[in-house]
Amino acid sequence: MTTDPAPGADLQQLVANARAGRVRAIARLISLVENNSPRLREAMSLMAPHTGHAHVVGLTGSPGVGKSTTVAALIAAFRRRGVRIGVLAVDPSSPFTGGAVLGDRVRMQNHSLDTGVYIRSMASRGHLGGLSTAAPQALRVFDTARFDVVLVETVGVGQSEVEIASTADTTLVLLAPGMGDGIQVAKAGILEIGDVFVINKADRDGVQNLQREIRGMIALDPQRGPQEWKPPIVRTVASAGEGIAELADQIEAHRAAQRLSGAWDRRRLARFRAEIEALALAEVRRRFLTGDRAVAADLAARVRDGRTDPFSAADLLLRNL
Ligand code: GDP
Numbered sequence: 001m002t003t004d005p006a007p008g009a010d011l012q013q014l015v016a017n018a019r020a021g022r023v024r025a026i027a028r029l030i031s032l033v034e035n036n037s038p039r040l041r042e043a044m045s046l047m048a049p050h051t052g053h054a055h056v057v058g059l060t061g062s063p064g065v066g067k068s069t070t071v072a073a074l075i076a077a078f079r080r081r082g083v084r085i086g087v088l089a090v091d092p093s094s095p096f097t098g099g100a101v102l103g104d105r106v107r108m109q110n111h112s113l114d115t116g117v118y119i120r121s122m123a124s125r126g127h128l129g130g131l132s133t134a135a136p137q138a139l140r141v142f143d144t145a146r147f148d149v150v151l152v153e154t155v156g157v158g159q160s161e162v163e164i165a166s167t168a169d170t171t172l173v174l175l176a177p178g179m180g181d182g183i184q185v186a187k188a189g190i191l192e193i194g195d196v197f198v199i200n201k202a203d204r205d206g207v208q209n210l211q212r213e214i215r216g217m218i219a220l221d222p223q224r225g226p227q228e229w230k231p232p233i234v235r236t237v238a239s240a241g242e243g244i245a246e247l248a249d250q251i252e253a254h255r256a257a258q259r260l261s262g263a264w265d266r267r268r269l270a271r272f273r274a275e276i277e278a279l280a281l282a283e284v285r286r287r288f289l290t291g292d293r294a295v296a297a298d299l300a301a302r303v304r305d306g307r308t309d310p311f312s313a314a315d316l317l318l319r320n321l
Helices: 011-019 023-034 040-050 067-080 098-107 131-144 159-165 181-188 207-220 244-261 263-290 293-304 310-320
Strands: 055-060 085-091 117-123 149-154 170-175 196-199 233-235
Touching (some): 011 023, 011 040, 023 131, 055 244, 067 149, 067 244, 117 131, 233 244
Parallel strands (some): 055 149, 055 170, 085 149
């Protein structure tokens, strides 16, 4: 595991090396994020001018649907197009699972000598602001390192998938026939976040039914007006590389359409706003928990004695932070 750079190590040099595509520098910068290093702030401020270029593509779907296989296939497809591609596998629960598996799978494809590919798994447990701030910061490192496309894969299920998808410019929702996915789509709120639906394992029975279900749900979604991007449904057999070129086409088409309509920028602004809020709230909480406990105790006593009301006490507390 990579650690923080030694004290005195030049962050500026580290950022410059990441800009030059040096893997060690990229790895170290992401470790700063992962470890919530005290030097993260400085690093982020050095990287800020170099960000805004990468197309962030989120990938979500139930375990076993074929996410890792699809990521590996997409890497190959994008590399054939000369696109530099990064992969961030975020595991909200454990630092040691999916990313490693994914890494192995891609290493089997002989990308390890290719500087146009970088794969990294990241744990986000205990990070300031949680998943919602750790992933975007890691993505800034990829962006700084001039990756054109960054795939974000979540390992595990639940709310975090939706959270991660909200950090993406384009969200792929993977489904497979025979997994009861139609129902899952409706339940998990995954329909709203899908920009491109992928029916993987299209070599299996039930593709038509699943496609009909997804189409029906897209048509019913009240949030999708006639001018909005209409999510395409792409059939893939990721394990055989089938349909992957079309998937890459649709990812690029979504970017082009969003840029044209202005939705691209609106979505990014909403994202950064949410990120700033999450950081600010986490900081308030941190200061509250590490600050002078006597202030809070004194305020509590005043509320108890009827000398002040809780709203005024909260105001005072905020002013004292
Ligand atoms: P993940 O858990 O979503 O990352 O799923 P994996 O990529 O690990 O895939 C789960 C299993 O499905 C693996 O055994 C893959 O080889 C297999 N698989 C992936 N894509 C396809 C496909 O298109 N068709 C079939 N039949 N199997 C697939």
